Amino acid sequence: xxxxxxxxxxxxxxxxxxxxxxxxxxxxxxxxxxxxxxxxxxxxxxxxxxxxxxxxxxxxxxxxxxxxxxxxxxxxxxxxxxxxxxxxxxxxxxxxxxxxxxxxxxxxxxxxxxxxxxxxxxxxxxxxxxxxxxxxxxxxxxxxxxxxxxxxxxxxxxxxxxxxxxxxxxxxxxxxxxxxxxxxxxxxxxxxxxxxxxxxxxxxxxxxxxxxxxxxxxxxxxxxxxxxxxxxxxxxxxxxxxxxxxxxxxxxxxxxxxxxxxxxxxxxxxxxxxxxxxxxxxxxxxxxxxxxxxxxxxxxxxxxxxxxxxxxxxxxxxxxxxxxxxxxxxxxxxxxxxxxxxxxxxxxxxxxxxxxxxxxxxxxxxxxxxxxxxxxxxxxxxxxxxxxxxxxxxxxxxxxxxxxxxxxxxxxxxxxxxxxxxxxxxxxxxxxxxxxxxxxxxxxxxxxxxxxxxxxxxxxxxxxxxxxxxxxxxxxxxxxxxxxxxxxxxxxxxxxxxxxxxxxxxxxxxxxxxxxxxxxxxxxxxxxxxxxxxxxxxxxxxxxxxxxxxxxxxxxxxxxxxxxxxxxxxxxxxxxxxxxxxxxxxxxxxxx
Numbered sequence: 001x002x003x004x005x006x007x008x009x010x011x012x013x014x015x016x017x018x019x020x021x022x023x024x025x026x027x028x029x030x031x032x033x034x035x036x037x038x039x040x041x042x043x044x045x046x047x048x049x050x051x052x053x054x055x056x057x058x059x060x061x062x063x064x065x066x067x068x069x070x071x072x073x074x075x076x077x078x079x080x081x082x083x084x085x086x087x088x089x090x091x092x093x094x095x096x097x098x099x100x101x102x103x104x105x106x107x108x109x110x111x112x113x114x115x116x117x118x119x120x121x122x123x124x125x126x127x128x129x130x131x132x133x134x135x136x137x138x139x140x141x142x143x144x145x146x147x148x149x150x151x152x153x154x155x156x157x158x159x160x161x162x163x164x165x166x167x168x169x170x171x172x173x174x175x176x177x178x179x180x181x182x183x184x185x186x187x188x189x190x191x192x193x194x195x196x197x198x199x200x201x202x203x204x205x206x207x208x209x210x211x212x213x214x215x216x217x218x219x220x221x222x223x224x225x226x227x228x229x230x231x232x233x234x235x236x237x238x239x240x241x242x243x244x245x246x247x248x249x250x251x252x253x254x255x256x257x258x259x260x261x262x263x264x265x266x267x268x269x270x271x272x273x274x275x276x277x278x279x280x281x282x283x284x285x286x287x288x289x290x291x292x293x294x295x296x297x298x299x300x301x302x303x304x305x306x307x308x309x310x311x312x313x314x315x316x317x318x319x320x321x322x323x324x325x326x327x328x329x330x331x332x333x334x335x336x337x338x339x340x341x342x343x344x345x346x347x348x349x350x351x352x353x354x355x356x357x358x359x360x361x362x363x364x365x366x367x368x369x370x371x372x373x374x375x376x377x378x379x380x381x382x383x384x385x386x387x388x389x390x391x392x393x394x395x396x397x398x399x400x401x402x403x404x405x406x407x408x409x410x411x412x413x414x415x416x417x418x419x420x421x422x423x424x425x426x427x428x429x430x431x432x433x434x435x436x437x438x439x440x441x442x443x444x445x446x447x448x449x450x451x452x453x454x455x456x457x458x459x460x461x462x463x464x465x466x467x468x469x470x471x472x473x474x475x476x477x478x479x480x481x482x483x484x485x486x487x488x489x490x491x492x493x494x495x496x497x498x499x500x501x502x503x504x505x506x507x508x509x510x511x512x513x514x515x516x517x518x519x520x521x522x523x524x525x526x527x528x529x530x531x532x533x534x535x536x537x538x539x540x541x542x543x544x545x546x547x548x549x550x551x552x553x554x555x556x557x558x559x560x561x562x563x564x565x566x567x568x569x570x571x572x573x574x575x576x577x578x579x580x581x582x583x584x585x586x587x588x589x590x591x592x
Contacts, residue, residue: 026306027302034299049210049260050249050260050262053210054262056208056209056212057212057264057278058264060204060205060280061278064201064204064266064276067204068161068266070115071118071177071194072271072272074121075177078107078181079179079181083105087101088127088136088188089127089183090129092130098130099131102131102136118194119197120166120169121135122193123136123181123191124137124193125138126139146164152178152191157180158178158180159178159179159180159269159271159272160272160274161175161176161217161276162217163176163216163231164178166193173231175195177194178193179193179194180192198223202225205225208280210281211225211237211283212225212278212279212281213225213229213237214276216276217274217276219234234279237254237281238253238254238279249263257283259282259283261281263278263280327355409425409462409463425459429455443484444484445479445481446474449485449486450511452486454472456492457470457472457496460496464500464506467505467506468506469506472511473513481520481589483520488524490554492524494553494583495509495526495528499529499581500526503529508526509526511525515589518589520589521584521586522584523583525580525581526580528581530577530579530580539573543555543558543559554571554583557571558570566588568588569585
């Protein structure tokens with residue numbers, strides 16, 4: 001890491017280094033202190049707001065509890081109202097009897113008049129002889145299909161707070177107390193619904209600065225100081241909220257802003273089977289607005305001061321680095337090879353001294369390059385001439401004894417047996433000599449080189465008769481590959497002359513050409529007398545000599561392979577005395 005930072009620093013330009021110095025020494029500490037102080041101010045403001053919101057939440061909870069105790073009190077009274085019991089359980093036969101009974105029963109009107117917190121009171125009864133006056137309502141299929149009625153019908157002690165529709169007030173939903181009134185003597189029951197006046201809850205909630213809502217057990221917002229939230233689900237207002245009534249404080253998103261959510265249960269009556277919740281949302285941006293504004297102003301002033309300082313540093317560093325840039329441009333021209341460029345600059349400071357020293361070095365380098373070019377040109381020409389002569393000499397070294405011996409054999413055979421077989425041998429000899437002459441030192445297809453080997457072995461088979469046999473194998477995939485001429489034939493000649501000629505029972509020569517990873521492999525193997533270990537060491541030493549000698553054979557081929565294909569293409573020789581010799585080499589194949 002340390003090396004990486006040092007390398008990064010060394011790669012920077014001077015203006016960039018000065019700017020980074022200023023940022024690290026001045027700007028970053030000031031910004032860090034400002035960010036720390038701003039966060040502290042924001043956190044303090046947020047903590048104060050949360051504390052205040054908790055107090056407000058408690059005040060709303062207490063005032064709402066007072067409002068909700070009224071319907072509970074009224075329902076408790078109606079539970080034991082004999083007049084109501086008799087009215088609900090009387091089977092009327094005439095309409096005027098119902099009207100007269102309703103006229104004498106004014107309990108519901110009394111409660112609504114005396115308690116303004118109550119908007120409406122209605123009782124749903126199973127007595128179908130009664131008339132619907134929006135307070136005493138006989139049951140019908142529509143009411144019986146309601147979920148709240150089905151829950152109350154099966155629970156004798158049913159008493160819940162729910163947000164349900166009130167058909168007596170335009171069918172709008174209101175927060176209502178639903179309670180089952182049981183008549184034990186008559187073995188019947190009725191469902192009492194007392195609806196809270198929403199204006200009373202609005203008065204309580206509208207006094208709060210932050211978003212405050214009253215939520216039922218199904219997360220319906222039954223009252224809110226934001227009218228647009230009424231009737232909605234809590235999850236649509238508090239994005240990503242936990243909606244957990246037991247959690248007093250948690251975070252959520254309100255109108256796209258992070259907020260602290262405070263919840264508390266409204267305790268009304270022990271007989272109530274559910275509870276309501278007061279939910280307050282304290283938005284962070286409302287709380288920390290002043291702190292954010294102050295932080296923004298501080299950040300703006302810091303940025304403006306930093307920009308001004310950076311501009312001043314940039315101007316000063318530009319004046320200093322301008323000469324360095326000019327010197328660098330001239331050095332780059334020298335680096336491209338233009339040694340005629342003048343690098344020397346005016347001035348007696350370090351930059352001027354450096355330019356003069358570099359100019360002297362360029363002049364010395366130019367003179368040295370000219371001398372080196374002339375020397376290399378002469379040396380390259382000499383090497384080309386020597387290599388050309390060496391290749392021509394190696395390619396022309398064919399053993400003349402082979403030709404003499406072959407001609408003598410042809411003469412003797414023709415004399416003893418006639419001219420037909422001798423003519424064939426003469427034809428092979430002519431073919432072999434023609435191909436040797438046609439090569440001209442240029443690379444030839446491997447098939448042509450193998451054909452020369454075949455001609456040579458046919459001639460030698462004629463000479464040695466049954467004492468010599470041979471085997472040629474050429475991999476079809478090497479077809480078209482070009483190699484240097486007279487590379488394989490001298491190896492085969494070496495196997496015949498030095499391996500089999502002095503062996504009474506003769507032997508066999510095998511030639512294989514196949515493709516291997518990395519190139520084309522040529523193998524020449526015989527089962528002749530082989531080399532002793534000492535003789536093999538002498539041969540390996542001899543073929544690697546670099547001094548020019550007018551000799552033929554293995555050294556000729558080895559040196560040509562090294563000159564043509566590189567150090568990895570020389571001859572590899574293995575031999576055991578009395579068992580034969582194996583010679584192979586690999587020619588790298590690249591493209592054609």
